[in-house]
Amino acid sequence: MIAIVGWMGSGFIFPSQEKVAATTRQELEPLAVAVSTSVAESVTQFYQAEGQALPDRDTLMRAEISGDIAEVLVSKGQDVDAGAVIARFDPANNVADSRRAAEELARAQREFDNAEQLLERGVATVDRVTQARAALASAQAQVTAVEQDAKALTITAPFAGRIETLDLDAGEFVSAGTEVGRLVDTTPLTVAIQVPQQSLVRIAVGQSATVKFITGEEREGAVTFVGTSAASxxxxxxxxxEVPNEDGAIPAGISAEVVIPTGETTAHFLSASIVSLNTEGTLGIKTVDADNQVEFFPIEVVRAQIDGIWVTGLPESVDVITVGQGYVSEGEVVAPAAQEQK
Structure with missing residues (x-):
């Protein structure tokens, strides 16, 4: 019995846990991943933004005097040249005012002449001459005002454009300062965009731009203004x-997409599906080095296309993990295999 117990305790039938672990432990094989060699290429960078088409010039036309409208010579939606007559006032009141002003001027001139002659004879005083001179100046100012009103009897277009609105009818009484219409010039159009402060250094006056309007029209233009004060x-x-629009086919107010080439850079063209995040949440690409170890490179997307993205931050030539990147970590040894080209 003692011999049996000793034999069992020797561990011949039940070997120790250390021996079991030693016989069952196996080395883990490196995980197989697919890689593809990527070489950096020169690529054009673009700045892209949404904007709105604005007329080159847009003004409200106002009546400068009060009176009755005698005739309206244009209609809403009509294209007019600079200086074209929009409407005319009835000149009757102005003619009467002109006659009164002329008569008053003649009277004031006689009064002044008489006062000066009497002063020379020693009959009139200097004060009387001064009063007569003031009355004469007032009469001359009244004549000038009537002459200005005569010019204002005709409402004209300040520049060439299209009559966008027109609120005038023949026979209507209009007060001075009343808005009578709106004139818009869309040749050329101005497309306004907002540029973030971090992108401002990429935009400069004179750069070419492609503008795609929501109507489907596409035009080539140029940057004509870049602000120097940010919106608070x-x-x-x-x-x-600025976009040419000589045919007037593109209306003001519509949305547009602006694409501005901003220079050349060296980048890699990759599938967006292979982009991953590291433990810090940084966007990047996993690659394999010469020792088959996984490396992680933070990247910056400089241009996006439907079939892929252009990124910077990688070496000029690098083996990018295209299959299996989600199962390996930085520093891990892997078994890379070249991905078959389709």
Whole structure:
């Protein structure tokens, strides 16, 4: 019995846990991943923004005098040249005012001449001459005002454009300062965009731009203005792109997409599906080095296309993990295999 107990205790039938672990432990094989060699290329960078088409000039036309409208010579929606007559006032009141002003001027001139002659004879006083001179100046000012009113009898277009609104009818009484219509010039158009402060250095006056309007029209234009003061609410800067519109086919007020080439850079073209995040949440790409170890490179997307993205932050030539990147970690040794090209 003692011999049996000793034999069992020797561990021949039940070996120790250390021996079991030693016989069952196996080395883990490196995880297989697919890689593809990527070489950096030169690519054009673009700044892209949504904007709104604005007329080159837009003004409200106002009546400068009060009176009855004698005739209206244009209609809403009509294209007019600079200086074209929009409407005319009835000149009757102005003619009467002109006659009164002329008569008053003649009377004031006689009074002044008489006062000066009497002063020379020693009959009149200097004060009387001064009063007569003031009355003469007032009469001359009245004549000038009537002459200005005569010019204002005709409402004209300050520049060439289209009559966008017109609130005038023949026979209607209009007070001075009343808005009678709106004139819009859409040749050329100005497309306004807002540029974030971090992108401002990429935009400059003179850069070419492609503008795609919501109507489907596409036109080439140029940057004509870049603001130097940010909007306090958005911290963005106003920039304007001028677009030819001689045919007037593109209306003002519609939305537009502006694409501005901003220079060349060296980048890699990759599938967006292989982008991953590291433990800190940084966007990047996993690669394999010469020792088959996984490396993680933070990247910056400089241009996006439907079929992929252009990124910077990688070496000029690098083996990018295209399959299996989600199962490996930085510093891990892997078994890379070249991905088959389709």
């Amino acid at each position: 609410e958005t911290r963005t800067f106003l920039a304007e792109v």
